Amino acid sequence: MMMVTYFEKKYHYVRFRFPLFRPQTKIWRRMLGVGVPAGAEFLLLFVYIMLVYSIIRAFGPEAQAGFGIGARVMQALFLPVVALSFAVAPVVGQNFGGRHADRVRHSVYSAIGIASAMMLVLTVIAYLAPATLIRIFSRDPPVIAFGSEYLRIVSLNFISAGIVFTTSSVFQGIGNTLPPLFSSLTRLMLFAVPALLISHMPDFEIRELWYLSVGSIVFQMCVNLLLLRHELRKRLRFGEPENFIPASATAS
Numbered sequence: 001m002m003m004v005t006y007f008e009k010k011y012h013y014v015r016f017r018f019p020l021f022r023p024q025t026k027i028w029r030r031m032l033g034v035g036v037p038a039g040a041e042f043l044l045l046f047v048y049i050m051l052v053y054s055i056i057r058a059f060g061p062e063a064q065a066g067f068g069i070g071a072r073v074m075q076a077l078f079l080p081v082v083a084l085s086f087a088v089a090p091v092v093g094q095n096f097g098g099r100h101a102d103r104v105r106h107s108v109y110s111a112i113g114i115a116s117a118m119m120l121v122l123t124v125i126a127y128l129a130p131a132t133l134i135r136i137f138s139r140d141p142p143v144i145a146f147g148s149e150y151l152r153i154v155s156l157n158f159i160s161a162g163i164v165f166t167t168s169s170v171f172q173g174i175g176n177t178l179p180p181l182f183s184s185l186t187r188l189m190l191f192a193v194p195a196l197l198i199s200h201m202p203d204f205e206i207r208e209l210w211y212l213s214v215g216s217i218v219f220q221m222c223v224n225l226l227l228l229r230h231e232l233r234k235r236l237r238f239g240e241p242e243n244f245i246p247a248s249a250t251a252s
Contacts, residue, residue, distance in 0.1 A: 030175075037177040041168070041184045051192055052209065055199045059146075059206055066146025069137045070130075073151060077122045081115050081162045085169040092173030101236040104174075108232070111166045119162035126155035146206070153210040160221040167224040174235055179227040187220035 049071070056063045088111045095103040126133065134147035168180040195212055198204055 034172065034175055034177050037181040038168075038172060040181055044181075044184045044188050048188055048191065051195065052213075055195060055209060056206055058199075060142075062140065062142035063146045063206060065138065065140070065143045066134070066148075067150055069134055069143065070147040070150040070154070072137070073133045073147075074126070074154060077126060077158075078161070078165075080118055081165055084111060084115055084118070085165040088166055088169040089172040092170050093175070096174050096235070099238040101238055104236060105232065108167075108170050108228070111170070112163055115162035115166045116159050119158040123155045123158040126151050126158065130155070149207060150210055153207060154214060157214040157217040160218045163221045164217065164224055167221075167228045170228060171231065174231065176231060176235075179231060180224060183220045183223040183227065186223060187216045190219055191216040 052067065053064060056067055088107065091107050092104055095107060130148040130151035131144055133151060134144050138144060138147070164180075164183075168177075171177050171180050191212055195209055198208055198212075
């Protein structure tokens with residue numbers, strides 16, 4: 001009610017028309033087509049985390065605590081790139097809707113470049129000083145050891161993860177979120193199957209799990225880039241709309 005009152009009182013060029021509040025099944029389907037695959041990626045992330053916890057349980061509570069703290073530190077470091085990815089989707093969507101192919105490409109390249117530069121800085125920090133970051137949340141030496149090892153190894157995929165975030169947002173901007181869902185599912189399978197196999201080996205070490213995670217993220221980045229390249233080639237072919245009048249003709 002406050003929003004309706006605000007628009008009715010302050011903005012007369014934007015008005016609420018309650019008769020228009022009726023089911024728009026076509027629009028609903030399009031919204032669900034974009035939102036459901038994007039939301040399903042969070043479900044895959046949940047499956048990944050649960051799988052990791054189940055595998056490292058044999059290493060004791062210190063390993064689980066170290067992984068948990070390291071994962072939270074990593075998520076905190078990712079916040080700038082996550083914010084960037086939130087901005088990419090509407091920028092790409094506006095230019096895609098406006099049929100500006102060059103602007104879409106420029107937005108994609110710029111976002112990937114900015115994300116890579118930001119992640120490079122974070123990679124250096126996490127690789128050189130992981131113990132300092134873990135020590136903020138725990139003073140237990142075994143927890144610091146497990147968390148530092150995790151953070152140092154997974155920092156090798158920070159740039160790849162940044163590109164994955166960015167390219168997934170580009171897919172949202174152009175209205176097709178199935179490709180990033182496919183790449184996320186492929187990444188999960190590429191990680192889960194080998195992880196379950198090597199976890200039953202007698203000489204299994206926890207660092208092998210982290211290196212496997214790094215490899216799966218790099219693979220997902222490659223898949224995302226290939227799918228995005230194909231999608232942009234297919235979707236950025238804008239023909240001239242009907243009744244199109246060139247600017248030169250109007251100027252003359």
